[in-house]
Amino acid sequence: MSVAVKFRTAAQLTGGRVLLWSLLGRLPNAMSPIGTLLLVSRNTGSVWCGSLVAGALAGGQAVGGPVVGRLADRRGQRTVGLVTALVNAVALVALVAASQRGLALGWQIAPAALIGLSVPLVGPLSRSRWVRLAAGEPELTSSMLSLDGIVDEVGFTAGPALVGVLATAASPAVGLLTAAVLSGVCASLFALHPTASPGVPKSHARSAERLLSTPYVLLLAGMALLGACFGSVQVGITATTEALGRPGVAGLLYGFVGCTSSFAGIATTALPARWELPARLRAGTVLLFAASCVLLFADGSLVALTAAVGFLGVAVAPQMITMFGLVERTVPAARLGEAMAALVSALILAQSAGTFLGGWATDHFSPGAPFAVTSTAAATALLLAACTATDHRYRRRNAAPLPAAADAPNHPHEPAARTNTPSTQLG
The missing domain is CATH 1.20.1250.20 (MFS general substrate transporter like domains)
Structure with missing residues (x-):
């Protein structure tokens, strides 16, 4: 299946806009580490201090990622995604304020760790969403995951580049504030999109492997x-x-x-x-x-x-x-x-x-x-x-879709999302 056909298929499954929210919602994750390093290093005059604060962000993300992912699987992507997006945006603003005001390093490490802990996980949750929407069709699942990989790579490349341009043209603070806006708006829109996984019922969660x-x-x-x-x-x-x-x-x-x-x-x-x-x-x-x-x-x-x-x-x-x-x-x-x-x-x-x-x-x-x-x-x-x-x-494994997927709120794009499109029709 060509890339163009995959984009058309994705648009049929979701209505198209979710790809845009997915890309823009990932950018803060790619922008925050280098933006934090540049901001703190410039304001403190110490690369070591910048590395320490950026390390706190990375540590928070490593710890918080699986926790957020588990909560999204259990409670649904809408609630968890929205809360983490908003918290992440506030934490980014708090880090910029603390660094610009020259507060003690501990007051900069704390919001940096919170940024990592509250990363909205647009990438992992997007891949989970595509698997559910593919409804067990092997080639469709593989195609959508590979398409998501392209979106991931674009975000991985564009995020640091955007921070670099904004830092050069204005200041690193502008780069992180831009990340805060993208997280608060685009990651929230991704979380609230009707194709978001609704979570797993308690009865099914207890029996999960x-x-x-x-x-x-x-x-x-x-x-x-x-x-x-x-x-x-x-x-x-x-x-x-x-x-x-x-x-x-x-x-x-x-x-x-x-x-x-x-x-x-x-x-x-x-x-x-x-x-x-x-x-x-x-x-x-x-x-x-x-x-x-x-x-x-x-x-x-x-x-x-x-x-x-x-x-x-x-x-x-x-x-x-x-x-x-x-x-x-x-x-x-x-x-x-x-x-x-x-x-x-x-x-x-x-x-x-x-x-x-x-x-x-x-x-x-x-x-x-x-x-x-x-x-x-x-x-x-x-x-x-x-x-x-x-x-x-x-x-x-030809596993059936989760029971929760069938209980998701009805939406104009959902019938297409649950249809096992034959591979021969996908190009």
Whole structure:
């Protein structure tokens, strides 16, 4: 199915606007970390203080993500999504006010942690929503998840870029205030859209299966290794460009990684359905490992570094899209939002660990040493995929939609959302 056909199909399922709210509602999640780092670093004159406050935000998100996901699965996406969006917006404004007024660091760490704890989780809940709307149709589910992966990549690329532009044109405070508006308005509209999952009845929740299983734990490990690659590459790019005398190029290289990753995500959606997700996971980890090896020899030239990080970006989106797709096959439907959120938390925590290890390697060895951390994580991911990504572990389960989906309020777009459209009609 082509990307254009997928967009048309998504519009038929939801009425179209939910894709816009989904994209804009994700931007604050991508804008907040770098915006917090820039704001606090500039106002305090200390990068260490900025990193500490940004770390509190990341820690809050890693802890709060699965909790918010679980509440959304139980109570419904409307209530939980609306509350978290509004709290997140208020916390962003509070952080800007505390930092601009030069309050003690603790008064800046507290709202930053609350920003992380209250992230509306538009991405994970969107993927959960698509699975419910696809109503068990295998190809439709796969297509919508891959389309959501494209939206995720666009948000991942556009968020930091938007903060950078606003910080340059005005100030970092403007970037975070923009994130607050997007969270309060667009994430709220996403949460209130009639296609939002209504939650699981108590009787069904009691009988829900346990979340943790061997295949799911292996996916958590795979996503964590990808996060370690992210963190170490960021440090490696920063250290290497500084050593080459071009520190200002680091931001452009981060954006280049996002661009190549987005294009790879679009290309992934065009892969034939017969190429199953386990095979894609194995192929993706081979590509990730190959790109990480190229990075090891690219720290002596800016041109070589640019080519290497672009190659790495090509490996990122297929990995993420595939792992999110496999989660849908390995966890109970009643806990899908929680499972998606936990996967993101694993990515965030491991990214922080990769950043720490990359910084240690830079201090003790060389500017390019963080790329050795990247290669080690990629090699481990390759070994993990080769040993575990087999069809019998991640076979598609033809589970029926949740009973709660049938109890959702009637809406003009809902009948199309519950129709199992034949694959032959989807292009």
